[in-house]
Amino acid sequence: MKSAISISAVNKQFGSKRAVQDLNLEIPEGALYGVIGPNGAGKSTTLRMILSILFPDSGSIRVLGHDSALKAKDQIGYLPEERGVYKKMQVLEFLQHMGILKGLGRADAKAKALKWLDTVGLPDVQKKRCEELSKGMQQKIQFISAVIHDPELLILDEPFSGLDPVNMRLLRELVEAQHRKGTTILFSTHVMPQAEEMCDHIVMLHQGRKVLDNSLDEIKRQEVVREILFEPLHAESVVPAQLAAVPGIDGVEGKDRSYRLKLVEGADLEQTVQALTRSVVPARLELVRPRLEDLFVSIVTGSGQTEESV
Numbered sequence: 001m002k003s004a005i006s007i008s009a010v011n012k013q014f015g016s017k018r019a020v021q022d023l024n025l026e027i028p029e030g031a032l033y034g035v036i037g038p039n040g041a042g043k044s045t046t047l048r049m050i051l052s053i054l055f056p057d058s059g060s061i062r063v064l065g066h067d068s069a070l071k072a073k074d075q076i077g078y079l080p081e082e083r084g085v086y087k088k089m090q091v092l093e094f095l096q097h098m099g100i101l102k103g104l105g106r107a108d109a110k111a112k113a114l115k116w117l118d119t120v121g122l123p124d125v126q127k128k129r130c131e132e133l134s135k136g137m138q139q140k141i142q143f144i145s146a147v148i149h150d151p152e153l154l155i156l157d158e159p160f161s162g163l164d165p166v167n168m169r170l171l172r173e174l175v176e177a178q179h180r181k182g183t184t185i186l187f188s189t190h191v192m193p194q195a196e197e198m199c200d201h202i203v204m205l206h207q208g209r210k211v212l213d214n215s216l217d218e219i220k221r222q223e224v225v226r227e228i229l230f231e232p233l234h235a236e237s238v239v240p241a242q243l244a245a246v247p248g249i250d251g252v253e254g255k256d257r258s259y260r261l262k263l264v265e266g267a268d269l270e271q272t273v274q275a276l277t278r279s280v281v282p283a284r285l286e287l288v289r290p291r292l293e294d295l296f297v298s299i300v301t302g303s304g305q306t307e308e309s310v
């Protein structure tokens, strides 16, 4: 499949700080990629290099078939991490201005801005000055300014930070709608559940290096089951000690009628499940795979996997 973004052996240093090290990454057209990583991992630096806001010390980056994003700027939308709308401008004026900067005609930019304001539930703010809006509203306006020209590639730096749950969900739906339209999307986030729910593919950076680059399905498939959720059919006659005695079970946490059973490290899953169901008849049994957040924490704290092993 054709790459929308192709990063090859890229390095970037600020003074003695190696912000991005030997990064290789291919993002196919139409994909929805999430870049995760702790503070200072190199996420923003990577996004800024893709956008030619910063330039690599070595290596090369191709974007939408060009050797620089500057040659494709009308096909790219960008929501920067540092939020910034023109404070004194009226909302509609600001959005129209941003649309025109991205190559739209004046009337088209206005029509698109009005349609978008409706879509994000802000039809009444067109005449308000940007500074009069709440932070969440400003963020929605800034998102509109990133998509008003229907970009082929959308890059969002921490799009969910600072949003309440309702607006987070709205933004997520808007991003997913762009994805369905075929837009290639790359976003960075700290919000693991969002990354987990939305992305096709996760890239994780840690200390400037790529430590994970895989589809979410594959990540889930390869992650080892460490717990079983278990509900007995006859809960009244089951005591936790009975579950704890099953070979392969290390610990039992009981809550009402459902139990979380921790597996002994290295236990054979099939044998443990067989022994468990022989001992207690289940009403429900579910294998719990670690969440992306667990994987993130284990990599960052050094006990996790590296790119080679995932």
Ligand SMILES: Nc1ncnc2c1ncn2[C@@H]1O[C@H](COP(=O)(O)OP(=O)(O)OP(=O)(O)O)[C@@H](O)[C@H]1O
Pocket (backbone or CB within 6 Å): 014, 017, 018, 019, 037, 038, 039, 040, 041, 042, 043, 044, 045, 046
């Ligand atoms: N303009 C700059 N001058 C000097 N150092 C910088 C500059 N930009 C980034 N850095 C450093 O490079 C490293 C990577 O920063 P970057 O902003 O890319 O990380 P990040 O993963 O986006 O972090 P966060 O999640 O905190 O935004 C950090 O150590 C940061 O301090």
